[in-house]
Amino acid sequence: MNVSDESTRMIRVADVMTRDVLTVTSLTPIGKVLELMESKHVSALPVVDDDKCVGIVTATDLVKLIRETNAALRSGYPHYEDCLWAVDLSHRKLDQQPVREIMSVFVDKVSPQTLICEAAKHLSTCAKHHLVVEEEGKLVGFLS
Secondary structure, eight states: OOHHHHHHHTOBHHHHSBSSOOOBOTTSBHHHHHHHHHHHTOSEEEEEETTEEEEEEEHHHHHHHHHHHHHHHHHHOTTGGGOHHHHHHHHHHHHHSBGGGTOBSOOOEEOTTSBHHHHHHHHHHHTOSOEEEEETTEEEEEEO
C-alpha cells in the first residue's frame, strides 16, 4: 500500500459532502420539484419536515411516475395522444401533487465522521446513488 492509498482511507464524509443542501418539504408540489431538479442540475432532493429528513425524491421516481401516468392514460384512452385535454389535465394534476406521494421513505444515512471508503461500500452494496448525512438527527450534508 502506498502513501496515497493510506491517506485516501482516512477521508471522512464531512471532507467531501455537499454542505449547502437543496431540500424540499413533503408538501412541495411535484411540478416545483421538477423545476428545482432541472434548474439546479440535481438528480435527487432530500425531503425535510421539521428539520428531519423524512424521505428522498429522485429523478428515477419522477420518470417512474410519468411512465405510470402515461400507461394509465393509454389504458383509459387508447389514442390518448389525440386527447390533448386528458394529457394536459394529467400533467396539471401531477404538477400539484405533493412529493410525499412519490418519495422514498427509506433513506440511507451516514454521519459526517463515516470514512468515505465505508460510504462508498454502502452505496455499492445497496445499489443507491445518494446518501443523506445526518448529525444528531439533523441533515448536515448530502453525498452523491
